[in-house]
Amino acid sequence: MWDDFALLAGGQRCSTDFTNTNQVLHRDSARFSTGPFVAPRWVLPTVKLLALISPIQPVIASMVSSRPRTYSVEAVVVRASDFAEADRLITLLTPFRGLVRAVARGARKPKSRIGGNVDLLRHINVSLNEGRSLQSVSQVQSVSSLRGLHSGLEKMSTGLYMAELAERFSVEGGSNPPLFNHLVRMLQVLDAEPMHPLMSRWFEIQVLRLNGFTPTITQCVDCGAELKPQGHVFSPERGGIVCPECRAAESDVLLPASLNTVKLLRHIARAQWEAVRPLHTGEDELRQIGRILKEHLHFVLDRNVRSTAFMDEVTRWRSNT
Numbered sequence: 001m002w003d004d005f006a007l008l009a010g011g012q013r014c015s016t017d018f019t020n021t022n023q024v025l026h027r028d029s030a031r032f033s034t035g036p037f038v039a040p041r042w043v044l045p046t047v048k049l050l051a052l053i054s055p056i057q058p059v060i061a062s063m064v065s066s067r068p069r070t071y072s073v074e075a076v077v078v079r080a081s082d083f084a085e086a087d088r089l090i091t092l093l094t095p096f097r098g099l100v101r102a103v104a105r106g107a108r109k110p111k112s113r114i115g116g117n118v119d120l121l122r123h124i125n126v127s128l129n130e131g132r133s134l135q136s137v138s139q140v141q142s143v144s145s146l147r148g149l150h151s152g153l154e155k156m157s158t159g160l161y162m163a164e165l166a167e168r169f170s171v172e173g174g175s176n177p178p179l180f181n182h183l184v185r186m187l188q189v190l191d192a193e194p195m196h197p198l199m200s201r202w203f204e205i206q207v208l209r210l211n212g213f214t215p216t217i218t219q220c221v222d223c224g225a226e227l228k229p230q231g232h233v234f235s236p237e238r239g240g241i242v243c244p245e246c247r248a249a250e251s252d253v254l255l256p257a258s259l260n261t262v263k264l265l266r267h268i269a270r271a272q273w274e275a276v277r278p279l280h281t282g283e284d285e286l287r288q289i290g291r292i293l294k295e296h297l298h299f300v301l302d303r304n305v306r307s308t309a310f311m312d313e314v315t316r317w318r319s320n321t
Protein backbone atom coordinates (compact mmCIF):
# COMPACT_ATOMS: atom_id res chain seq x y z
CA MET A 1 0.00 0.00 0.00
CA TRP A 2 2.82 2.36 0.83
CA ASP A 3 4.40 1.84 -2.53
CA ASP A 4 1.48 3.16 -4.51
CA PHE A 5 2.76 6.73 -4.31
CA ALA A 6 3.52 6.22 -7.99
CA LEU A 7 -0.15 6.88 -8.60
CA LEU A 8 0.44 10.45 -7.54
CA ALA A 9 3.14 10.82 -10.16
CA GLY A 10 1.36 9.17 -13.02
CA GLY A 11 3.45 6.06 -12.55
CA GLN A 12 6.82 7.79 -12.87
CA ARG A 13 9.72 7.15 -10.57
CA CYS A 14 12.93 9.06 -10.67
CA SER A 15 16.33 9.08 -9.10
CA THR A 16 16.99 11.94 -6.68
CA ASP A 17 20.53 12.33 -7.95
CA PHE A 18 19.63 15.51 -9.80
CA THR A 19 22.70 17.56 -9.00
CA ASN A 20 25.56 17.98 -11.40
CA THR A 21 28.65 18.45 -9.33
CA ASN A 22 30.99 17.94 -12.26
CA GLN A 23 29.44 20.88 -14.03
CA VAL A 24 30.17 23.15 -11.12
CA LEU A 25 33.65 21.76 -10.73
CA HIS A 26 34.23 22.82 -14.30
CA ARG A 27 32.55 26.21 -14.02
CA ASP A 28 34.21 27.13 -10.76
CA SER A 29 37.66 26.04 -11.85
CA ALA A 30 39.01 29.45 -10.79
CA ARG A 31 38.90 28.18 -7.25
CA PHE A 32 41.61 25.70 -8.01
CA SER A 33 43.79 28.11 -9.96
CA THR A 34 43.48 31.20 -7.77
CA GLY A 35 42.19 29.93 -4.42
CA PRO A 36 44.05 30.71 -1.18
CA PHE A 37 47.22 28.69 -0.54
CA VAL A 38 47.91 27.87 3.08
CA ALA A 39 51.67 27.74 3.71
CA PRO A 40 53.34 26.35 6.85
CA ARG A 41 53.68 28.89 9.66
CA TRP A 42 57.47 29.22 9.31
CA VAL A 43 57.43 30.23 5.66
CA LEU A 44 56.38 33.88 5.96
CA PRO A 45 58.88 34.92 8.72
CA THR A 46 61.70 33.13 6.86
CA VAL A 47 60.93 34.84 3.56
CA LYS A 48 60.69 38.22 5.30
CA LEU A 49 64.11 37.69 6.91
CA LEU A 50 65.60 36.75 3.53
CA ALA A 51 64.05 39.87 2.06
CA LEU A 52 65.96 42.03 4.55
CA ILE A 53 69.41 40.46 4.06
CA SER A 54 69.37 39.32 0.47
CA PRO A 55 70.74 41.21 -2.53
CA ILE A 56 67.52 40.32 -4.32
CA GLN A 57 65.58 42.05 -1.57
CA PRO A 58 63.30 44.07 -3.90
CA VAL A 59 62.10 40.90 -5.66
CA ILE A 60 61.34 39.00 -2.46
CA ALA A 61 59.75 42.04 -0.83
CA SER A 62 57.26 42.24 -3.68
CA MET A 63 56.37 38.56 -3.09
CA VAL A 64 55.30 39.21 0.50
CA SER A 65 53.48 42.48 -0.12
CA SER A 66 49.90 42.82 1.08
CA ARG A 67 48.60 43.53 -2.42
CA PRO A 68 45.02 42.16 -2.62
CA ARG A 69 44.49 38.93 -4.52
CA THR A 70 41.79 38.60 -7.15
CA TYR A 71 39.75 35.51 -7.94
CA SER A 72 36.64 34.74 -9.97
CA VAL A 73 33.68 32.67 -8.92
CA GLU A 74 30.16 31.77 -10.03
CA ALA A 75 27.54 33.05 -7.59
CA VAL A 76 23.94 33.99 -6.84
CA VAL A 77 23.25 37.26 -5.00
CA VAL A 78 21.21 36.15 -1.97
CA ARG A 79 21.30 39.41 0.01
CA ALA A 80 21.89 43.04 -0.96
CA SER A 81 21.68 46.37 0.84
CA ASP A 82 22.74 49.97 0.29
CA PHE A 83 26.07 50.97 1.77
CA ALA A 84 27.77 54.37 2.10
CA GLU A 85 26.85 56.97 -0.54
CA ALA A 86 26.78 54.90 -3.69
CA ASP A 87 27.87 51.34 -2.80
CA ARG A 88 26.04 48.04 -2.31
CA LEU A 89 26.84 45.40 0.29
CA ILE A 90 26.09 41.97 -1.14
CA THR A 91 26.09 38.38 0.11
CA LEU A 92 26.86 35.77 -2.54
CA LEU A 93 26.17 32.05 -2.44
CA THR A 94 28.97 30.21 -4.27
CA PRO A 95 29.52 26.48 -4.93
CA PHE A 96 32.88 26.05 -3.16
CA ARG A 97 33.33 29.08 -0.92
CA GLY A 98 29.86 29.06 0.62
CA LEU A 99 28.75 32.58 1.52
CA VAL A 100 30.95 35.47 0.40
CA ARG A 101 30.28 39.01 1.60
CA ALA A 102 31.57 41.84 -0.55
CA VAL A 103 31.12 45.51 -1.33
CA ALA A 104 30.26 46.66 -4.86
CA ARG A 105 31.73 50.16 -4.93
CA GLY A 106 29.76 52.74 -6.91
CA ALA A 107 27.05 50.18 -7.81
CA ARG A 108 24.27 52.72 -7.16
CA LYS A 109 25.68 55.33 -9.51
CA PRO A 110 23.52 55.69 -12.64
CA LYS A 111 26.38 54.89 -15.01
CA SER A 112 27.83 52.00 -12.99
CA ARG A 113 28.83 49.01 -15.12
CA ILE A 114 28.23 46.53 -12.29
CA GLY A 115 25.12 48.03 -10.68
CA GLY A 116 22.40 45.96 -12.37
CA ASN A 117 24.31 42.70 -11.97
CA VAL A 118 24.59 42.81 -8.19
CA ASP A 119 20.84 43.03 -7.53
CA LEU A 120 19.08 40.30 -5.58
CA LEU A 121 18.78 36.88 -7.25
CA ARG A 122 21.26 37.68 -10.03
CA HIS A 123 23.18 34.64 -11.27
CA ILE A 124 26.66 35.93 -12.09
CA ASN A 125 30.34 35.33 -12.62
CA VAL A 126 32.12 37.80 -10.37
CA SER A 127 35.76 38.84 -9.89
CA LEU A 128 36.57 39.74 -6.30
CA ASN A 129 39.53 41.50 -4.70
CA GLU A 130 40.41 40.04 -1.31
CA GLY A 131 40.93 43.08 0.93
CA ARG A 132 42.05 43.04 4.57
CA SER A 133 38.55 43.35 5.98
CA LEU A 134 36.03 43.25 3.17
CA GLN A 135 36.16 41.80 -0.32
CA SER A 136 35.28 44.12 -3.20
CA VAL A 137 33.72 43.46 -6.59
CA SER A 138 35.90 44.34 -9.56
CA GLN A 139 34.00 42.79 -12.49
CA VAL A 140 30.63 41.09 -12.98
CA GLN A 141 29.13 39.13 -15.85
CA SER A 142 25.61 37.74 -16.00
CA VAL A 143 25.40 33.92 -16.33
CA SER A 144 21.64 33.65 -16.78
CA SER A 145 19.41 36.69 -16.86
CA LEU A 146 16.42 35.22 -14.95
CA ARG A 147 14.31 38.12 -16.25
CA GLY A 148 11.05 36.24 -15.66
CA LEU A 149 11.82 36.15 -11.95
CA HIS A 150 11.66 39.91 -11.73
CA SER A 151 8.42 40.15 -13.68
CA GLY A 152 5.97 39.36 -10.90
CA LEU A 153 5.62 39.70 -7.15
CA GLU A 154 4.75 36.03 -6.57
CA LYS A 155 7.80 34.72 -8.41
CA MET A 156 10.06 37.30 -6.81
CA SER A 157 8.84 36.57 -3.28
CA THR A 158 9.25 32.80 -3.85
CA GLY A 159 12.75 33.31 -5.24
CA LEU A 160 13.70 35.46 -2.25
CA TYR A 161 12.40 32.76 0.10
CA MET A 162 14.46 30.08 -1.68
CA ALA A 163 17.57 32.26 -1.59
CA GLU A 164 17.15 32.93 2.13
CA LEU A 165 16.65 29.25 2.85
CA ALA A 166 19.82 28.33 0.92
CA GLU A 167 21.67 31.09 2.79
CA ARG A 168 20.50 29.76 6.17
CA PHE A 169 22.00 26.36 5.38
CA SER A 170 25.33 27.89 4.29
CA VAL A 171 28.36 29.36 6.02
CA GLU A 172 31.32 31.44 4.85
CA GLY A 173 33.96 29.15 3.36
CA GLY A 174 31.65 26.10 3.43
CA SER A 175 31.75 24.23 0.13
CA ASN A 176 28.34 22.84 -0.93
CA PRO A 177 28.04 22.55 -4.74
CA PRO A 178 24.80 20.46 -4.63
CA LEU A 179 23.02 23.18 -2.63
CA PHE A 180 24.26 25.89 -5.02
CA ASN A 181 23.14 23.83 -8.03
CA HIS A 182 19.75 23.24 -6.43
CA LEU A 183 19.16 26.97 -5.89
CA VAL A 184 20.23 27.85 -9.44
CA ARG A 185 18.07 25.07 -10.84
CA MET A 186 14.98 26.23 -8.96
CA LEU A 187 15.52 29.90 -9.85
CA GLN A 188 15.68 28.84 -13.51
CA VAL A 189 12.46 26.81 -13.08
CA LEU A 190 10.78 29.83 -11.43
CA ASP A 191 12.03 32.03 -14.25
CA ALA A 192 10.75 29.81 -17.05
CA GLU A 193 7.61 28.09 -15.75
CA PRO A 194 4.24 29.19 -14.37
CA MET A 195 3.88 29.14 -10.61
CA HIS A 196 3.19 25.69 -9.13
CA PRO A 197 2.00 25.04 -5.56
CA LEU A 198 4.67 22.36 -5.03
CA MET A 199 7.68 24.43 -6.16
CA SER A 200 8.53 25.68 -2.67
CA ARG A 201 7.72 22.31 -1.04
CA TRP A 202 10.04 20.44 -3.41
CA PHE A 203 12.75 23.03 -2.90
CA GLU A 204 12.42 22.74 0.89
CA ILE A 205 12.56 18.96 1.15
CA GLN A 206 15.52 18.77 -1.26
CA VAL A 207 17.41 21.41 0.77
CA LEU A 208 16.76 19.30 3.87
CA ARG A 209 17.93 16.15 2.07
CA LEU A 210 21.10 17.77 0.71
CA ASN A 211 22.03 18.87 4.22
CA GLY A 212 21.20 15.56 5.94
CA PHE A 213 17.94 16.62 7.58
CA THR A 214 15.38 14.61 5.60
CA PRO A 215 12.48 13.83 7.95
CA THR A 216 11.78 10.14 8.62
CA ILE A 217 8.75 9.39 6.45
CA THR A 218 9.05 5.70 5.62
CA GLN A 219 8.64 4.30 9.14
CA CYS A 220 7.83 5.44 12.66
CA VAL A 221 10.63 7.76 13.79
CA ASP A 222 10.39 6.39 17.35
CA CYS A 223 9.97 2.61 17.15
CA GLY A 224 10.85 1.98 13.49
CA ALA A 225 7.60 0.12 12.86
CA GLU A 226 6.17 0.02 9.37
CA LEU A 227 3.53 2.70 8.95
CA LYS A 228 -0.11 1.69 8.84
CA PRO A 229 -2.72 3.41 6.67
CA GLN A 230 -4.21 5.50 9.47
CA GLY A 231 -3.43 7.38 12.63
CA HIS A 232 -0.18 9.07 11.68
CA VAL A 233 1.05 12.39 12.91
CA PHE A 234 4.25 14.32 12.24
CA SER A 235 6.53 15.43 15.04
CA PRO A 236 8.95 18.26 14.08
CA GLU A 237 10.80 17.71 17.35
CA ARG A 238 11.28 13.97 16.79
CA GLY A 239 11.96 14.58 13.07
CA GLY A 240 9.41 12.39 11.34
CA ILE A 241 6.17 10.45 11.21
CA VAL A 242 5.00 8.93 14.49
CA CYS A 243 2.82 5.81 14.68
CA PRO A 244 -0.36 5.65 16.82
CA GLU A 245 1.41 3.62 19.55
CA CYS A 246 4.20 6.19 19.95
CA ARG A 247 2.29 9.46 19.54
CA ALA A 248 1.58 9.83 23.27
CA ALA A 249 5.13 9.00 24.36
CA GLU A 250 6.12 12.67 24.53
CA SER A 251 4.24 15.93 24.93
CA ASP A 252 5.60 17.55 21.76
CA VAL A 253 3.60 19.33 19.04
CA LEU A 254 2.06 16.82 16.63
CA LEU A 255 0.84 17.78 13.16
CA PRO A 256 -1.81 15.97 11.11
CA ALA A 257 -0.41 13.77 8.33
CA SER A 258 -2.97 11.95 6.19
CA LEU A 259 -2.13 8.93 4.09
CA ASN A 260 -2.00 11.04 0.91
CA THR A 261 0.19 13.65 2.60
CA VAL A 262 2.73 11.00 3.62
CA LYS A 263 2.69 9.55 0.10
CA LEU A 264 3.25 13.03 -1.34
CA LEU A 265 6.13 13.71 1.04
CA ARG A 266 7.78 10.41 0.15
CA HIS A 267 7.42 11.09 -3.55
CA ILE A 268 8.76 14.64 -3.65
CA ALA A 269 11.67 13.67 -1.39
CA ARG A 270 12.97 11.23 -3.97
CA ALA A 271 11.76 12.67 -7.29
CA GLN A 272 13.18 15.17 -9.71
CA TRP A 273 11.16 18.29 -10.47
CA GLU A 274 10.01 16.85 -13.81
CA ALA A 275 8.21 14.07 -11.90
CA VAL A 276 6.70 16.50 -9.37
CA ARG A 277 5.42 19.08 -11.88
CA PRO A 278 2.53 16.89 -13.24
CA LEU A 279 1.07 16.27 -9.76
CA HIS A 280 -2.36 17.67 -8.93
CA THR A 281 -2.73 17.74 -5.19
CA GLY A 282 -5.71 18.54 -3.00
CA GLU A 283 -5.94 21.56 -0.72
CA ASP A 284 -5.76 19.41 2.44
CA GLU A 285 -2.53 17.71 1.38
CA LEU A 286 -0.99 21.02 0.33
CA ARG A 287 -1.90 22.59 3.66
CA GLN A 288 -0.57 19.64 5.67
CA ILE A 289 2.68 19.26 3.76
CA GLY A 290 3.26 23.02 3.91
CA ARG A 291 2.89 23.07 7.68
CA ILE A 292 4.96 19.91 8.21
CA LEU A 293 7.92 21.25 6.22
CA LYS A 294 7.66 24.74 7.70
CA GLU A 295 7.71 23.41 11.27
CA HIS A 296 10.45 20.89 10.51
CA LEU A 297 12.62 23.65 9.00
CA HIS A 298 11.91 25.85 11.99
CA PHE A 299 13.07 23.10 14.32
CA VAL A 300 16.22 22.32 12.27
CA LEU A 301 17.21 26.00 11.90
CA ASP A 302 15.99 26.95 15.39
CA ARG A 303 14.28 30.01 13.94
CA ASN A 304 11.80 31.12 11.30
CA VAL A 305 12.81 31.98 7.75
CA ARG A 306 11.94 35.68 7.58
CA SER A 307 10.80 35.83 3.96
CA THR A 308 8.21 33.06 4.55
CA ALA A 309 5.68 35.61 5.81
CA PHE A 310 6.15 37.83 2.74
CA MET A 311 5.81 34.88 0.35
CA ASP A 312 2.68 33.57 2.14
CA GLU A 313 1.11 37.03 2.09
CA VAL A 314 1.73 37.41 -1.66
CA THR A 315 0.35 33.90 -2.32
CA ARG A 316 -2.82 34.68 -0.34
CA TRP A 317 -3.23 37.98 -2.17
CA ARG A 318 -2.84 36.24 -5.55
CA SER A 319 -5.38 33.52 -4.68
CA ASN A 320 -7.96 36.19 -3.68
CA THR A 321 -7.65 38.18 -6.90
Ligand SMILES: [Zn+2]
Pocket residue numbers: 220221222223224225242243244245246
Ligand atom coordinates in the same frame (compact mmCIF):
# COMPACT_ATOMS: atom_id res chain seq x y z
ZN1 LIG B 1 6.15 4.00 16.74
